[in-house]
Amino acid sequence: MASPAEFNENGPGKRPRPPSLSPEQREEKQSKRAKSIAKATAKRLKKQRGHIPEACSPEDVRWKDITSLLGQDAIQKAIEDGTEFDSPFPFKSEVELEVKAISSHGDGLAQSDEEGIKPWVVVVPFCLPGERVKCRVFKNDRMHSQADFMQVIRPNPEFRDDERVKCKYFAKCGGCQYQMLSYETQLDFKRNVVVKAYKNYSDLPEASIPEIQPTMGSPLQYEYRTKITPHFQAPPSRVDRSTLEKEVEAGGKPDWLQIGFNIQSQNKVFDIEECPIATRVINDAMPGIFQDVVKSIHTYKKGATLLLRDSLDTSVDPDPKDTSKDKQICITSPHATIRERVGDFLFEYSANSFFQNNNSILPSLTSYVRDAVAALYPDPNDPTRPTHLIDTYCGSGLFAITLSPDYSTVAGIEISADSILFAKHNAKLNNISSEKMSFRKGDAAEIFKTVSEFPPDKTVMVIDPPRKGCDDPFIEQLLQFKPKVVAYVSCNVHTQARDVGKMLRATQDAVAGEGKKYVLESLRGFDLFPQTAHVESVAILRLV
Numbered sequence: 001m002a003s004p005a006e007f008n009e010n011g012p013g014k015r016p017r018p019p020s021l022s023p024e025q026r027e028e029k030q031s032k033r034a035k036s037i038a039k040a041t042a043k044r045l046k047k048q049r050g051h052i053p054e055a056c057s058p059e060d061v062r063w064k065d066i067t068s069l070l071g072q073d074a075i076q077k078a079i080e081d082g083t084e085f086d087s088p089f090p091f092k093s094e095v096e097l098e099v100k101a102i103s104s105h106g107d108g109l110a111q112s113d114e115e116g117i118k119p120w121v122v123v124v125p126f127c128l129p130g131e132r133v134k135c136r137v138f139k140n141d142r143m144h145s146q147a148d149f150m151q152v153i154r155p156n157p158e159f160r161d162d163e164r165v166k167c168k169y170f171a172k173c174g175g176c177q178y179q180m181l182s183y184e185t186q187l188d189f190k191r192n193v194v195v196k197a198y199k200n201y202s203d204l205p206e207a208s209i210p211e212i213q214p215t216m217g218s219p220l221q222y223e224y225r226t227k228i229t230p231h232f233q234a235p236p237s238r239v240d241r242s243t244l245e246k247e248v249e250a251g252g253k254p255d256w257l258q259i260g261f262n263i264q265s266q267n268k269v270f271d272i273e274e275c276p277i278a279t280r281v282i283n284d285a286m287p288g289i290f291q292d293v294v295k296s297i298h299t300y301k302k303g304a305t306l307l308l309r310d311s312l313d314t315s316v317d318p319d320p321k322d323t324s325k326d327k328q329i330c331i332t333s334p335h336a337t338i339r340e341r342v343g344d345f346l347f348e349y350s351a352n353s354f355f356q357n358n359n360s361i362l363p364s365l366t367s368y369v370r371d372a373v374a375a376l377y378p379d380p381n382d383p384t385r386p387t388h389l390i391d392t393y394c395g396s397g398l399f400a401i402t403l404s405p406d407y408s409t410v411a412g413i414e415i416s417a418d419s420i421l422f423a424k425h426n427a428k429l430n431n432i433s434s435e436k437m438s439f440r441k442g443d444a445a446e447i448f449k450t451v452s453e454f455p456p457d458k459t460v461m462v463i464d465p466p467r468k469g470c471d472d473p474f475i476e477q478l479l480q481f482k483p484k485v486v487a488y489v490s491c492n493v494h495t496q497a498r499d500v501g502k503m504l505r506a507t508q509d510a511v512a513g514e515g516k517k518y519v520l521e522s523l524r525g526f527d528l529f530p531q532t533a534h535v536e537s538v539a540i541l542r543l544v
């Protein structure tokens with residue numbers, strides 16, 4: 001027999017019908033429900049928004065790689081189910097996974113092969129597609145986790161040969177994760193980064209993107225880096241300064257003092273004795289420089305970053321033609337002047353300002369840009385051949401000076417006052433007259449105010465911005481000025497793809513039917529940083 005609770009006017013086992021609500025009560029109830037849904041949605045969106053990375057940021061580039069591995073359907077389903085943040089791998093769990101792909105930053109993208117595990121990617125450094133790895137999860141994010149590499153369980157011999165690794169800190173240090181690869185494979189992987197960048201960020205039809213050329217390799221694959229910046233932390237507060245002073249005077253090195261680079265994925269420094277990608281003079285100078293830090297560590301209140309830069313000896317008079325007195329030295333003062341040769345040109349710049357960090361590839365890089373533009377005008381008597389060059393984001397004049405033999409008039413612009421002083425000095429050093437070449441300090445977009453006498457249809461514009469790429473006012477003014485050729489050199493192929501896409505699309509829309517639009521003539525990656533996943537890229541655009 002049914003109990004009173006089970007037996008009611010609606011019949012046995014049925015819930016009692018709630019008393020009917022007045023219209024006001026119903027309205028109040030609906031409004032409460034709407035508010036609570038809005039609050040939950042806002043909370044959820046806030047959580048999600050925190051996870052939506054800025055376009056072209058490293059997180060966004062990684063997300064594109066993850067999306068491509070998981071597929072849009074799996075992501076859409078997880079969003080609909082509200083499970084895109086529910087990791088199957090708890091924090092600190094140790095898991096064995098299959099590496100399915102490599103990200104644009106050189107990390108393995110791994111997945112579980114266990115049945116029933118939801119679509120999820122684990123980003124693991126130091127492993128390669130086709131390998132089985134063991135890793136420890138340290139962060140969970142949207143549809144992916146990040147993990148520390150622990151061990152390769154099943155290597156992929158097609159790619160990996162650990163005998164190739166030259167650095168004793170491999171997999172402890174966060175850098176140089178491609179050392180187990182042949183150099184050929186490193187260049188292939190980097191070419192694929194350029195391919196993906198243009199696919200994901202240019203928003204251009206496939207037909208507008210030329211076949212991406214093989215990545216230009218670096219003549220030196222170790223001992224190439226002309227600048228390194230190891231760092232160390234200040235004495236902990238528990239340490240008594242005078243005891244410390246006595247300890248270091250007696251030749252001791254406190255255990256807590258580590259001078260070097262950060263441990264992979266940690267904010268913790270480890271001691272280094274060498275850095276095989278840094279030049280020989282930097283490695284030779286390193287022990288003495290570190291010893292000076294140890295001796296004076298009691299004087300530091302904060303941690304510090306050291307600067308070690310390879311330079312020609314600047315106590316010798318500079319001579320672009322005479323290399324007989326060239327001697328490499330290691331410079332540590334940020335206020336010193338650094339000197340380098342690039343092909344037949346000599347450059348000087350302030351130690352604390354920008355200069356490319358791999359001198360060995362600079363002649364190939366600069367002559368590639370020069371030749372790629374010249375190749376568009378194979379006939380030397382072609383009256384349409386460009387005569388004017390504008391070097392934007394010019395630093396101390398690298399492209400303006402090395403390309404200058406092909407042009408009658410050259411202008412450069414750069415935001416750093418120091419670099420502009422050196423650009424002017426470098427023009428003189430290389431015997432280029434101030435009538436032919438001028439530099440000014442300012443935001444890149446300001447160049448358009450000063451080049452009114454430059455004929456746009458005979459002007460080549462080099463663009464070499466920082467990682468964030470060009471800002472919109474710059475691109476807008478470039479599109480008004482319309483230089484005949486644009487050579488876009490970039491240390492971030494993703495922002496380059498975005499900017500090149502804007503330039504092509506804008507001219508396509510603005511002058512449809514008139515026949516004046518930018519086309520992408522060529523695209524090529526440059527390996528300025530062998531053993532790392534980083535790639536630079538040169539895009540040549542022409543107005544046709």
Ligand SMILES: C[S@@+](CC[C@H](N)C(=O)[O-])C[C@H]1O[C@@H](n2cnc3c(N)ncnc32)[C@H](O)[C@@H]1O
Nearest residue numbers: 354393394395398414415416443444464465466
């Ligand atoms: C990637 S470096 C290239 C420098 C030079 N082309 C070279 O290869 O040595 C980018 C340069 O852009 C400069 N820069 C950054 N923002 C700028 C801006 N808004 N306008 C002009 N120059 C800028 C930096 O100071 C830096 O020298």
